């Protein structure tokens with residue numbers, strides 16, 4: 001049987017009606033880190049996805065990298081998310097929460113005056129929008145070993161809170177140059193203790209978090225997003241193929257819901273030599289459910305599914321701009337174009353006003 005985007009698929013104990021996942025996308029519409037009813041409307045509009053993965057969500061105040069990001073560490077945030085999950089479930093959808101710590105991708109003005117933290121005191125490359133305007137990112141402070149276990153615990157509590165907020169599972173944000181990725185790659189991790197140096201040591205933080213959140217959800221409700229070719233914020237690894245092969249082999253031993261692999265984007269390809277394409281390289285290594293992501297169209301996604309490169313495909317920008325993306329794919333209907341100006345703005349415009357097919 002030819003597998004395509006409309007072939008149903010089992011993901012842990014869930015049967016998804018299609019293989020079209022909505023990729024996690026930060027939209028900065030929370031108020032004081034609390035999800036609002038506007039966010040419930042946005043996600044519910046997209047409930048025809050086989051699975052929605054939410055925007056990255058802070059596990060602690062120190063994980064804050066952007067203004068108006070939501071969190072999952074306070075009772076008010078849990079209640080805020082409950083309105084989102086309730087509405088998505090009523091519309092027949094499934095939704096995983098993406099748990100996140102920004103690490104060095106932050107600024108003291110977002111952290112109550114505190115210095116951002118990271119595996120090592122190495123500044124990221126780039127600028128950030130903050131309450132004091134656009135700033136060059138600061139050099140972070142290297143985490144003490146005792147603080148690392150505190151962060152692992154924050155992820156565990158975040159996983160518990162996600163359960164209280166009635167999510168269907170969680171995804172760990174191990175991609176795009178944030179804290180977990182900062183530990184994985186040796187350009188940002190220059191520690192000399194058991195969290196740095198060898199690949200095994202650099203993967204320890206991720207694997208400890210996987211274990212901690214799996215103790216809450218069971219591994220089969222936990223996904224992990226990775227981006228072996230990401231160059232965002234100056235990310236680099238001396239041997240990404242070896243690093244990510246090790247990580248995926250280690251994850252084979254744990255029956256996760258899925259691994260979510262990002263292909264390089266245009267900027268990555270321009271920045272420097274990167275692994276490209278990513279998914280066919282790692283498919284033989286990872287034996288569980290694999291979601292591939294990055295610039296897919298309906299046709300290229302169907303091709304990736306048909307040739308067995310991935311089990312599921314996630315769509316970011318095209319889902320942002322097309323709340324009824326599965327229906328549009330089904331009908332071969334034209335797609336709305338995403339409006340980059342409103343990706344990270346505020347309010348309804350460019351958020352809940354993209355038209356549905358009539």
Ligand SMILES: Cc1cc2nc3c(=O)[nH]c(=O)nc-3n(C[C@H](O)[C@H](O)[C@H](O)COP(=O)(O)O)c2cc1C
Nearest residue numbers: 023024025026055056293294295296315316317343
């Ligand atoms: C507005 C926007 C916000 C994003 N925020 C996140 C995020 O919070 N977490 C994450 O893992 N990826 C994030 N991404 C990356 C997407 O999940 C996806 O990997 C990327 O857009 C490539 O997929 P696409 O080509 O289908 O858009 C974001 C992308 C966009 C466009």
